[in-house]
Amino acid sequence: MHPFAYAVAGDTDEAVAMVTADPDTSFLAGGTTQLDLMKDGVLRPERLVDITRLPLKGITHTDTAIQAGALTTMEELAADPVVRERLPFVREALLLGASTQLRNMATIGGNLLQRARCRYFRDPAVAACNKRTPGSGCAAITGAHRMHAILGTSDHCIALHASDVAVPLTALDAVVHIQGADGPRSIPLTQFYLPPDDTPDIENLLQHGELITAVEIPLLPERARSHYIKVRDRVSYEFALASAGVALVIEDGIVQEARIALGGVGTLPWRAWDAEDLLHGSRADAAAFRSAAEAALQGARPLPGTAFKVELAKRTLVRTLETVAGAQS
Ligand code: SF4
Numbered sequence: 001m002h003p004f005a006y007a008v009a010g011d012t013d014e015a016v017a018m019v020t021a022d023p024d025t026s027f028l029a030g031g032t033t034q035l036d037l038m039k040d041g042v043l044r045p046e047r048l049v050d051i052t053r054l055p056l057k058g059i060t061h062t063d064t065a066i067q068a069g070a071l072t073t074m075e076e077l078a079a080d081p082v083v084r085e086r087l088p089f090v091r092e093a094l095l096l097g098a099s100t101q102l103r104n105m106a107t108i109g110g111n112l113l114q115r116a117r118c119r120y121f122r123d124p125a126v127a128a129c130n131k132r133t134p135g136s137g138c139a140a141i142t143g144a145h146r147m148h149a150i151l152g153t154s155d156h157c158i159a160l161h162a163s164d165v166a167v168p169l170t171a172l173d174a175v176v177h178i179q180g181a182d183g184p185r186s187i188p189l190t191q192f193y194l195p196p197d198d199t200p201d202i203e204n205l206l207q208h209g210e211l212i213t214a215v216e217i218p219l220l221p222e223r224a225r226s227h228y229i230k231v232r233d234r235v236s237y238e239f240a241l242a243s244a245g246v247a248l249v250i251e252d253g254i255v256q257e258a259r260i261a262l263g264g265v266g267t268l269p270w271r272a273w274d275a276e277d278l279l280h281g282s283r284a285d286a287a288a289f290r291s292a293a294e295a296a297l298q299g300a301r302p303l304p305g306t307a308f309k310v311e312l313a314k315r316t317l318v319r320t321l322e323t324v325a326g327a328q329s
Contacts, residue, residue, distance in 0.1 A: 020209025
């Protein structure tokens, strides 16, 4: 591993100032992505600023939302009684997102910033990776890309966004609160991530030195039901081939409210706006659910290795919709 200096920040302002001042300095929280990438030689910071002692841990509740400090672990968020009761698909995505050991170490802020799982990105011996080395090409497009994205891709990168919990959080219009050298700001998760386009190295709106301090998660209406389904090659310790996070309010067989996002298929957590529009006011039946799934995958651009994902994602979404609708009947 490339040698690095280590510092502990005393407060949030100091942490932000330390990282902002030096492009080769990074934050260190749970480290479950960062240390892997450093060991692999993908990231080579000169200094890490440990933020784990900052007061960014814990969950607060209001009548309409919960706010999780960025250092809240995945396990702590999954165990929160309000998440369990009012946001079951968030809890399911957290529990399916990582092993118990990782959930006890990984923070919610870090989870949202996890890097691409593309094997070429994580192997510096491979020259062609636009995300790691802008302008170098993309080895995955002509290489092994079975685990890659089919929505939001570009000719420069097809890497998948691998977070599970970001899927229901995107469906819920969660907001990330950020602290930077110029002060705080907040960004809806639906706008936070950037598609690769011709700059795959720029993954989100966070500037160097800005720190996610909290995630605000709106609650669903009490009459809503939600569910997260993740389809993968094995039942544990594996990323999604396709996943769906769905919340529905159904009254008298009619969909009053639909929130839908997909995982395992997009270069970012994929909000299925077209599917939601189609379901609003429609009957909650198999035909409508299939039409919604067709709409959700309309823009898919599969490659030979990912062609199977189109139908898989549709069926995953239909099954999730049917499960949620069944829970309301
Ligand atoms: Fe790099 Fe993206 Fe291509 Fe993977 S898919 S090799 S991360 S440019």
